[in-house]
Amino acid sequence: MSLKHAVLVLLEAEPASGYDLLKRFNERMGYFWNASHxxxxxxxxxxxxxGDIDCQEEVQAGRPDRKVYSITPQGHGELLTWLAKPVKPNKINDSLLVKMYAGHLRDSDVILEEVRDxxxxxxxxxxxxxxxxxEYQALVPEEQLPFKLPYLTLRRGILGEQSWLAWADEVEQALAGVAEQV
Amino acid sequence: MSLKHAVLVLLEAEPASGYDLLKRFNERMGYFWNASHxxxxxxxxxxxxxGDIDCQEEVQAGRPDRKVYSITPQGHGELLTWLAKPVKPNKINDSLLVKMYAGHLRDSDVILEEVRDxxxxxxxxxxxxxxxxxEYQALVPEEQLPFKLPYLTLRRGILGEQSWLAWADEVEQALAGVAEQV
DNA sequence: CTCTTCATGTAACTAGTTACATGATTAC
DNA sequence: GTAATCATGTAACTAGTTACATGAAGAG
Known part of the structure; x- marks a missing residue:
């Protein structure tokens, strides 16, 4: 139930349309939040x-009217309440690993190819x-300050991807080894 | 739509009841698949x-009858078809990072506490x-062979957790640093 | 006598996907 | 002329959560 809270966090910083929010999720939170339009x-x-958000409709010519949403005091309260409650660790359901686990039913080559993709x-x-x-590191320390916490979330993305790639190395070594034996 | 395929993979190895499957998910696939009973x-x-699975009901005294499911040829076909199709990389939606991103609305201490939990x-x-x-490494090489692919999925779990903990170190350093400045 | 394990589900709900639907503007 | 961007949605579906529901057997 956190899409709601992710939206509140973004609107708390600045009003936005649905279209804007989509872009912000993709551009600035891609490593920890994804949502379709x-x-x-x-x-x-x-x-x-x-009543968590207000809507201001901007009439436009030649394209659909832009609906700009902003957070209400009620929405702000909701957000603070949620922030104060502990969240559960993320549940992981990874289809690629299901396929890897069942790899004996397939060719090693096909598995390797998918891992490489x-x-x-x-x-x-x-x-x-x-x-x-x-970009963050190019800023002087005072400019970095307001981005300190978003930067920490970015670090999670970086460490997560590096860890994934290290795993892929192990997989490729292990499966290439099998191919050589054959 | 992969719970279905995760179930097929487990039943392909051995028939099982719902209760058995729950245990197997938790015990042997906890790092890449989770499902509630x-x-x-x-x-x-x-x-x-x-028609993907068959059901054999085992009547029991004093407790509900055990329903033991096994994979059918049709289910086996389904599984092979799915294995041949590429899967999309996992979508990540991590609530803890949403909270971290919005950390300026909270005390550093409270964030730190949650990260520590x-x-x-x-x-x-x-x-x-x-x-x-x-346990795997204690096996002699011939005994390891059939578990080679499950072991690779385990490696993903290990690398993933290590990466998470490395991130937590960074967070604790960065936020403890703030506390010292105050 | 209390907790865990065994063993099954239903119902109501929230979350997310896939397909469909429209159509002008701007950059190359 | 073709692709990307701007800008919105509905409908049908699949996936997952939370709360409710039952009850014996065995371990400590």
Whole structure:
């Protein structure tokens, strides 16, 4: 039930439309939050009906009207309440590992190929995150201060991707070893 | 849609009841698959109706009858089809990082406390995984062979937890640093 | 006598996916 | 001319959570 709270966190910083929120999730929180536009628009509707957010409609010519949402005092209260409650550690359900576990039903080559495909995706993500890190590190300390906590979440993304790639190395070594034996 | 396939993978190895499956998920796949008993029982019912699994009812005295499910040829086919299709990388939605991102709305101390609570959980998991790793490593090479792929999934669990703990170290350093400045 | 294990589910709900639906504007 | 960006949604579906429901057997 945290899409709601992720939205509140973003709106607490600055009002935004559903479209804006989608971009912010992708650009600034991609390593810890993902949501589709369908999910976001539905959630905004629910939250507006519940009174957690206000809506200001900006009429536009030639394209749909922009609905700019902002957090209400009630929404702010909701957010603070949620922040004060402990969250459970994330549940992990990883399909790729299910496939790896059942790998004896497939060719080693096919498994390796899939791991390599995923590796490319993870490498790209790591590069993106490291580019963001470089931007942060280029700031002088006073400018860094307000981004200290977001930067820590970015570190989680970087360490997570590096760990994934280290695992992929182990997998490729182990499975390439099998191929040589054959 | 992979709970179905995770169940098929387990049943492909050996018939099991819903209760058995729950235990196997927790004991042997805890680092990459989690499901509640409610979810499992519902899924088994659906899969039985679809013909992917067979059901043998074992009548018992004094406790509910045990329903032992086994994979059908159709289910086996389903599994092979799924294994041949690429899966998308896992989507990450991590509430703890949402809270971290919004940490300026809270006390540093409270954040630190929550990270420490999570650290304990992750340390316990790492210890469990490492105990499993030690068991595997105690086997002679011929005995290791059939567990090669499950062992690789275990490695993912271990590397993942180690990475999480390394991140927690960074967070504690960064936030303790703030506390000292105050 | 209390806790854990065995063994099963239903019901109501929240969360997320996939497919469908529209259409102007701007950059290359 | 074609692709990306801007900007919104609905509908049907699959996945997962939370609360409720039962009750004997065995370990300490």
């Amino acid at each position: 369908q999910q976001i628009y539905k959630q905004l509707k629910t939250m507006h009906e519940a 995923h590796r490319q995706i993870h490498e790209t993500m790591l590069q993106t995150f490291q580019a963001m890190e470089a | 409610q979810q499992i029982y519902k899924q088994l019912k659906t899969m039985h109706e679809a 999570h650290r304990q959980i992750h340390e316990t998991m790492l210890q469990t995984f490492q105990a499993m790793e030690a």
